[in-house]
Amino acid sequence: MVNKNKRGIKLNIAEWLIRWETILFFIFILVIVINSRLSPYFLNYVNIMNTTFNFTEKAIIALPMIFVIICGDIDISVASIIALSSVFMGLASTFGVQTGGLILIGCGTGILAGLFNGIIITRLKVPAIAVTIGSMSLFRGIAYVILGDKAFTKYPSSFAFWGQGYLHNTRIPFQLLLFVILALIFGLILHKTTLGRKLYAIGNNPTAARFSGIPVHNIRLLNFILVGFCSGIASLLLTSRIGSTRPNIADGWELEIITTVVLGGVAISGGKGNLWGVIISIFLLGFLRFGMGLVNVPGKVMNIVSGFLLIIAILLPEFIRNIRGKILLGKETIKGGYKDETSSL
Amino acid sequence: MNFIKRREFTLFILIIILILLITLRAPRFFTFSNFKDILDDTAILFMVTFAQMLVILTAGIDLSVASNIAFSGMSVALLNQHHPEVPIFVILLLSIMIGFIFGSFNGLLVAYGNIPPIITTLGTMSIYRGLVFVLSKGTWVSAHEMTDSFRYFPRVNILGISLLLIISFMVIIIFYIFLYYTRTGREIYGVGGNITAAQYVGINLKKIKYLVFALCGGICGLSGFLWVARYASAQSDSAIGFELQTVAACVIGGASITGGSGSVPGVFLGALFLGIIKNALPVIQVSPFWQMFIQGFIIIVAVIINTLMSQRSQQLIMKKREL
Numbered sequence: 001m002v003n004k005n006k007r008g009i010k011l012n013i014a015e016w017l018i019r020w021e022t023i024l025f026f027i028f029i030l031v032i033v034i035n036s037r038l039s040p041y042f043l044n045y046v047n048i049m050n051t052t053f054n055f056t057e058k059a060i061i062a063l064p065m066i067f068v069i070i071c072g073d074i075d076i077s078v079a080s081i082i083a084l085s086s087v088f089m090g091l092a093s094t095f096g097v098q099t100g101g102l103i104l105i106g107c108g109t110g111i112l113a114g115l116f117n118g119i120i121i122t123r124l125k126v127p128a129i130a131v132t133i134g135s136m137s138l139f140r141g142i143a144y145v146i147l148g149d150k151a152f153t154k155y156p157s158s159f160a161f162w163g164q165g166y167l168h169n170t171r172i173p174f175q176l177l178l179f180v181i182l183a184l185i186f187g188l189i190l191h192k193t194t195l196g197r198k199l200y201a202i203g204n205n206p207t208a209a210r211f212s213g214i215p216v217h218n219i220r221l222l223n224f225i226l227v228g229f230c231s232g233i234a235s236l237l238l239t240s241r242i243g244s245t246r247p248n249i250a251d252g253w254e255l256e257i258i259t260t261v262v263l264g265g266v267a268i269s270g271g272k273g274n275l276w277g278v279i280i281s282i283f284l285l286g287f288l289r290f291g292m293g294l295v296n297v298p299g300k301v302m303n304i305v306s307g308f309l310l311i312i313a314i315l316l317p318e319f320i321r322n323i324r325g326k327i328l329l330g331k332e333t334i335k336g337g338y339k340d341e342t343s344s345l
Numbered sequence: 346m347n348f349i350k351r352r353e354f355t356l357f358i359l360i361i362i363l364i365l366l367i368t369l370r371a372p373r374f375f376t377f378s379n380f381k382d383i384l385d386d387t388a389i390l391f392m393v394t395f396a397q398m399l400v401i402l403t404a405g406i407d408l409s410v411a412s413n414i415a416f417s418g419m420s421v422a423l424l425n426q427h428h429p430e431v432p433i434f435v436i437l438l439l440s441i442m443i444g445f446i447f448g449s450f451n452g453l454l455v456a457y458g459n460i461p462p463i464i465t466t467l468g469t470m471s472i473y474r475g476l477v478f479v480l481s482k483g484t485w486v487s488a489h490e491m492t493d494s495f496r497y498f499p500r501v502n503i504l505g506i507s508l509l510l511i512i513s514f515m516v517i518i519i520f521y522i523f524l525y526y527t528r529t530g531r532e533i534y535g536v537g538g539n540i541t542a543a544q545y546v547g548i549n550l551k552k553i554k555y556l557v558f559a560l561c562g563g564i565c566g567l568s569g570f571l572w573v574a575r576y577a578s579a580q581s582d583s584a585i586g587f588e589l590q591t592v593a594a595c596v597i598g599g600a601s602i603t604g605g606s607g608s609v610p611g612v613f614l615g616a617l618f619l620g621i622i623k624n625a626l627p628v629i630q631v632s633p634f635w636q637m638f639i640q641g642f643i644i645i646v647a648v649i650i651n652t653l654m655s656q657r658s659q660q661l662i663m664k665k666r667e668l
Binding site: 074076120124125126127129130131133134135136137138139140141142144145148149247252254255258259262268269298300301302303304306307308310311314315318 | 459
């Protein structure tokens with residue numbers, strides 16, 4: 001975890017202090033302190049649990065997005081996949097499909113959308129940016145064609161549990177549990193399996209990865225399918241939570257999701273990053289937006305903050321990496337070689 | 346025979362077929378005044394598409410163009426509303442300058458901050474759009490709050506052609522000369538074609554990367570004023586989604602998203618193609634909600650064709666080398 005390097009030589013403390021995750025964690029604490037000063041009701045178990053409703057859907061998409069960005073790709077069609085899934089669920093619901101069927105349709109649409117992106121990107125070798133810019137317009141376009149200026153609002157009553165429900169007799173939202181389970185799965189894959197190591201290899205040098213026998217294209221395809229699948233889940237949760245579907249649902253979420261991942265220390269050029277940074281970043285951004293809401297900052301102004309954070313999140317690690325390099329340079333002779341894990345910056 | 350194989354020729358034939366098909370459905374489409382309307386409607390798209398093309402030529406992308414248009418448009422609309430005495434050419438210059446500053450901000454981040462263009466402009470897209478909201482406090486500037494000289498500026502008639510169209514074509518001509526006949530213009534192609542080679546021949550990469558974004562911003566600024574004046578309203582949501590239209594027009598015109606290729610006539614036809622479709626949808630009674638879908642579909646088809654064609658030409662080069 002964050003402080004696993006704390007044991008051992010004293011110099012490790014300096015190294016630990018300038019780690020990206022540590023810095024994020026301190027900013028996170030700062031945000032919580034400021035929030036609790038702004039509102040006396042903030043630091044309350046029930047309130048904090050309910051706050052998570054605002055960001056678990058984005059957080060669920062951020063998980064596979066880590067994989068995509070580590071491989072050096074990007075997917076900016078995620079918000080449109082949410083709209084597409086939501087519209088198909090709404091359409092099915094008007095034909096009387098029940099909750100179970102809606103879940104299948106929501107996730108299935110996501111998987112198909114991800115497959116569509118992935119096939120074009122990996123089989124026809126078109127850059128991910130170009131394809132997902134197109135599909136961003138295409139998927140939301142389909143949503144507009146089906147819905148126009150109308151909305152789907154008829155959903156079965158049991159459907160509401162997925163986005164609004166709590167675990168039995170607790171105040172823990174079901175969404176949050178789902179996120180924790182998914183985060184565990186994605187974390188294990190990323191850090192404890194060979195597939196995870198292969199992702200880093202692809203991101204660092206796709207050609208070398210290909211020559212060492214890694215099925216680069218299939219793994220990248222899998223990444224896009226995973227993003228589609230998780231966007232489907234997010235769509236399911238969001239649609240269930242707000243109980244209606246409009247074509248402009250989740251508008252602009254791609255920015256926030258990519259910001260979350262990049263702020264979490266995943267290098268946009270690929271090959272670097274870990275799960276812990278992104279988890280801290282998810283909660284940091286979630287509570288930051290909630291804090292801004294407490295002082296009545298309008299959504300569009302929050303987007304200014306998100307935009308700046310995205311830019312700072314890329315500029316700052318570069319800056320810190322330079323300082324860190326200087327400190328570590330002096331240390332290397334003492335420790336006898338520094339092993340740079342992919343889990344650092 | 347060589348020109349038949351060219352992208353511009355194919356696109357030209359496609360446009361003619363498109364016009365014929367639409368005319369079959371709705372004969373009133375095929376009139377001189379309607380074509381003039383289409384050109385007028387597409388004039389801003391032409392300009393911004395060429396701005397986008399500059400950035401795409403260097404293997405970048407600018408997603409913040411629409412937000413930039415909205416901001417510069419809103420600024421000059423507010424200025425016109427509160428200080429109607431400010432002359433129109435000052436407004437014009439101011440609008441270009443605001444756009445240029447915003448474009449420069451993108452350029453600095455990309456060239457000197459080493460942030461990938463897509464990420465930079467995804468961020469600034471939100472920032473600029475948010476700033477429009479902050480600037481206007483969420484209000485609109487409507488037609489009756491603008492002075493007549495402001496509103497009628499794009500509509501001024503010179504020999505039967507609107508000033509908007511004249512400005513647009515002047516921008517295109519300047520572009521053509523800049524890209525094809527100046528050193529900097531060729532350097533832009535060089536940077537996108539092969540960045541390593543460009544560096545070795547001594548092209549200042551940072552300067553070029555900065556320049557394309559700054560110029561793109563300047564044209565967005567100019568378009569911002571023209572947009573607000575033409576539609577006689579400035580809103581926080583002006584031009585929303587317009588960035589995708591410009592990207593679509595570029596890739597239809599054969600500009601490669603990986604940089605280095607794209608011709609001025611091709612991109613012009615690409616924008617015209619999109620403009621005709623946009624204009625034809627209501628004429629052939631298709632819901633405007635189809636526009637986004639068609640646009641996304643065309644982008645994907647165009648990028649696939651571009652990629653396949655460049656792969657084929659690379660294979661041809663390899664074959665020639667073997668001989």
